[in-house]
Amino acid sequence: MQRIYVGALIESDLTQLISDLRPSKIAVLTDENTYELCLPFVMNCVGGLEAAEIIQLEAGEATKDLEMAANLYSLLSDYEFGRRDLLINLGGGMISDLGGFVAATYKRGIAFINIPTSLLGMIDASIGGKNGVNLGELKNQVGTITFPGKTFVDPVFLTTLPEYEMLNGFAEAIKHGLIASESLFTSLSALNLNDVSSDLLMEIASVKLQIVEKDPNETGLRKVLNFGHTFGHALEGALMKDHAISHGHAVAIGMLIESKLSFDRGLITQDDWNRIAALLLKHYTIPVMTEEERENFSQLLRNDKKNRDAKVLTCLLTSIGSCIYDQEVDAKEFLKIYDELRASI
Amino acid sequence: MQRIYVGALIESDLTQLISDLRPSKIAVLTDENTYELCLPFVMNCVGGLEAAEIIQLEAGEATKDLEMAANLYSLLSDYEFGRRDLLINLGGGMISDLGGFVAATYKRGIAFINIPTSLLGMIDASIGGKNGVNLGELKNQVGTITFPGKTFVDPVFLTTLPEYEMLNGFAEAIKHGLIASESLFTSLSALNLNDVSSDLLMEIASVKLQIVEKDPNETGLRKVLNFGHTFGHALEGALMKDHAISHGHAVAIGMLIESKLSFDRGLITQDDWNRIAALLLKHYTIPVMTEEERENFSQLLRNDKKNRDAKVLTCLLTSIGSCIYDQEVDAKEFLKIYDELRASI
Numbered sequence: 031m032q033r034i035y036v037g038a039l040i041e042s043d044l045t046q047l048i049s050d051l052r053p054s055k056i057a058v059l060t061d062e063n064t065y066e067l068c069l070p071f072v073m074n075c076v077g078g079l080e081a082a083e084i085i086q087l088e089a090g091e092a093t094k095d096l097e098m099a100a101n102l103y104s105l106l107s108d109y110e111f112g113r114r115d116l117l118i119n120l121g122g123g124m125i126s127d128l129g130g131f132v133a134a135t136y137k138r139g140i141a142f143i144n145i146p147t148s149l150l151g152m153i154d155a156s157i158g159g160k161n162g163v164n165l166g167e168l169k170n171q172v173g174t175i176t177f178p179g180k181t182f183v184d185p186v187f188l189t190t191l192p193e194y195e196m197l198n199g200f201a202e203a204i205k206h207g208l209i210a211s212e213s214l215f216t217s218l219s220a221l222n223l224n225d226v227s228s229d230l231l232m233e234i235a236s237v238k239l240q241i242v243e244k245d246p247n248e249t250g251l252r253k254v255l256n257f258g259h260t261f262g263h264a265l266e267g268a269l270m271k272d273h274a275i276s277h278g279h280a281v282a283i284g285m286l287i288e289s290k291l292s293f294d295r296g297l298i299t300q301d302d303w304n305r306i307a308a309l310l311l312k313h314y315t316i317p318v319m320t321e322e323e324r325e326n327f328s329q330l331l332r333n334d335k336k337n338r339d340a341k342v343l344t345c346l347l348t349s350i351g352s353c354i355y356d357q358e359v360d361a362k363e364f365l366k367i368y369d370e371l372r373a374s375i
Numbered sequence: 376m377q378r379i380y381v382g383a384l385i386e387s388d389l390t391q392l393i394s395d396l397r398p399s400k401i402a403v404l405t406d407e408n409t410y411e412l413c414l415p416f417v418m419n420c421v422g423g424l425e426a427a428e429i430i431q432l433e434a435g436e437a438t439k440d441l442e443m444a445a446n447l448y449s450l451l452s453d454y455e456f457g458r459r460d461l462l463i464n465l466g467g468g469m470i471s472d473l474g475g476f477v478a479a480t481y482k483r484g485i486a487f488i489n490i491p492t493s494l495l496g497m498i499d500a501s502i503g504g505k506n507g508v509n510l511g512e513l514k515n516q517v518g519t520i521t522f523p524g525k526t527f528v529d530p531v532f533l534t535t536l537p538e539y540e541m542l543n544g545f546a547e548a549i550k551h552g553l554i555a556s557e558s559l560f561t562s563l564s565a566l567n568l569n570d571v572s573s574d575l576l577m578e579i580a581s582v583k584l585q586i587v588e589k590d591p592n593e594t595g596l597r598k599v600l601n602f603g604h605t606f607g608h609a610l611e612g613a614l615m616k617d618h619a620i621s622h623g624h625a626v627a628i629g630m631l632i633e634s635k636l637s638f639d640r641g642l643i644t645q646d647d648w649n650r651i652a653a654l655l656l657k658h659y660t661i662p663v664m665t666e667e668e669r670e671n672f673s674q675l676l677r678n679d680k681k682n683r684d685a686k687v688l689t690c691l692l693t694s695i696g697s698c699i700y701d702q703e704v705d706a707k708e709f710l711k712i713y714d715e716l717r718a719s720i
Contacts, residue, residue: 054683096448100441103510103517112682135480138505138518160483165448172448173483174519248483337457338399 122148123155130161134176149199198278258285467493468500475506479521494544543623603630
């Protein structure tokens with residue numbers, strides 16, 4: 031099951047863990063940002079990495095595809111990586127998604143450790159064992175559910191993030207409040223984004239940890255973590271080509287639309303809806319979609335991983351802090367709410 | 376865990392199983408041979424496949440790579456396959472390895488069923504949950520361990536196989552005798568390959584089933600299934616470019632070399648060695664390796680998935696029917712035995 035440490039990396043048992051695993055080879059996967067901003071800190075804090083191979087990828091979601099996975103397989107083969115060797119994923123969601131997938135499938139699975147450096151990575155992408163790569167516009171279309179050996183969350187890395195990237199993760203934090211904890215939602219409504227403590231990170235991450243522990247293979251309950259993602263994923267894919275927005279931004283708008291749908295169906299109160307809209311619209315704007323992007327959106331919605339019997343299924347709220355899943359919806363209904371909300375701002 | 380049926384397909388519960396799974400879409404993965412020789416039979420025996428998408432691949436191990444996996448992901452996406460939909464792998468080891476990998480990783484895993492049509496598929500590739508694709512010359516370098524919903528073994532399909540393909544599977548059958556059952560080895564020494572019964576198939580498959588059940592993730596015991604494969608895999612890879620031989624042929628020669636090494640180390644008797652050599656050399660010849668292929672062989676050996684701490688590890692016999700694993704060896708020792716045996720024939 032998932033093992034997670036939240037706190038200063040230097041006080042963690044990572045050095046001991048590496049020594050216990052006795053890998054004959056270690057590789058650290060970074061992107062150009064974490065290579066520069068995070069790797070020196072990690073090399074200083076953690077023992078046993080002196081001889082590690084450092085892999086540096088181009089930052090950004092576009093890197094997360096099968097072609098890059100193939101490059102990494104070849105690289106690990108060149109390093110003569112065996113099944114007992116270790117991959118350390120140092121980065122945001124892109125790095126842990128891609129690195130986790132490669133580790134889970136190279137020689138049918140090698141050990142890996144995640145050190146998330148983005149807010150999104152810390153509270154979401156690194157927890158729950160999901161990994162994956164994109165297939166063209168289809169996000170995470172290929173992947174597995176495989177748990178890292180352990181995840182190490184040090185809030186110090188948040189100081190390396192631009193505001194845009196903080197907001198990318200903050201959307202998932204808001205989601206955790208909306209689906210499971212009104213008190214967390216209230217804390218987040220008042221939060222200064224420059225001041226995120228280990229305690230708050232633990233509280234946000236715990237929502238996902240608890241849900242995932244109860245349902246590791248997403249047979250039921252875990253689906254609530256998809257709140258905001260039915261609309262959000264399709265929106266993200268539709269805009270990717272010409273007007274790309276971040277995953278978090280797309281999910282924030284997805285949560286806005288799906289909350290409004292919850293309200294329209296009489297599931298949440300006017301007051302709940304007002305509080306949700308206030309927090310989301312304080313940080314996120316509703317992007318325009320062109321005609322072509324609207325069509326693309328509808329097409330992507332039909333291909334959503336959560337669909338069953340060719341029906342589009344979404345999560346809805348029943349209050350702030352409570353969520354239901356497998357609710358039918360269609361593209362038209364979603365787009366009607368989107369148009370109304372666009373018109374009202 | 377693994378569910379397997381051995382007997383006439385028409386008397387099996389496959390139709391019921393499909394009906395229970397309630398997939399909204401089904402795809403059947405075939406190669407050009409099974410499309411022609413096996414698919415019509417399956418369509419006649421099994422209900423619920425009328426609307427299935429039929430995918431036909433080029434036969435042969437060269438098809439089993441990441442590029443083909445990517446094509447299949449795209450195809451399933453085009454079919455709007457969801458997580459509850461079903462892939463049926465109808466073919467030999469190539470089809471179940473590739474189809475199993477794609478099913479295990481498409482949208483983080485969809486349901487799949489194996490109908491092996493080759494002897495190798497029936498007694499080996501379809502059992503144990505291992506899947507994978509090749510990375511250049513590196514066999515099954517990328518894959519997972521994921522069990523099919525069920526495997527259906529009907530000996531009728533063996534009548535569609537050329538002798539070459541029977542011998543390909545027969546090597547693994549001999550392996551099952553050598554590592555676990557002297558009585559099975561004795562039966563196989565006297566077998567007419569045109570007359571393989573359901574009962575014998577069940578006996579051969581049971582060896583692997585029992586081992587895999589005790590050790591699904593290959594932490595220990597399961598490694599004995601790699602007997603013949605340390606030398607065999609490297610040989611297969613080394614010859615692939617210019618003098619390709621079948622996997623089974625390579626494993627047969629691998630078993631010959633590793634049995635001789637067992638004898639040279641005093642682990643098995645002269646009589647055991649004589650019996651093993653007699654059966655293997657009755658069906659299989661020792662191929663020549665060029666200088667370049669010998670170098671390639673040594674390089675591939677160093678990259679073997681079973682290695683640890685950069686040491687080459689192999690299985691050895693302690694008698695016919697008993698095997699140990701994690702025994703150190705090096706390329707020189709292997710090649711010395713290979714040269715001796717080549718010279719003696």
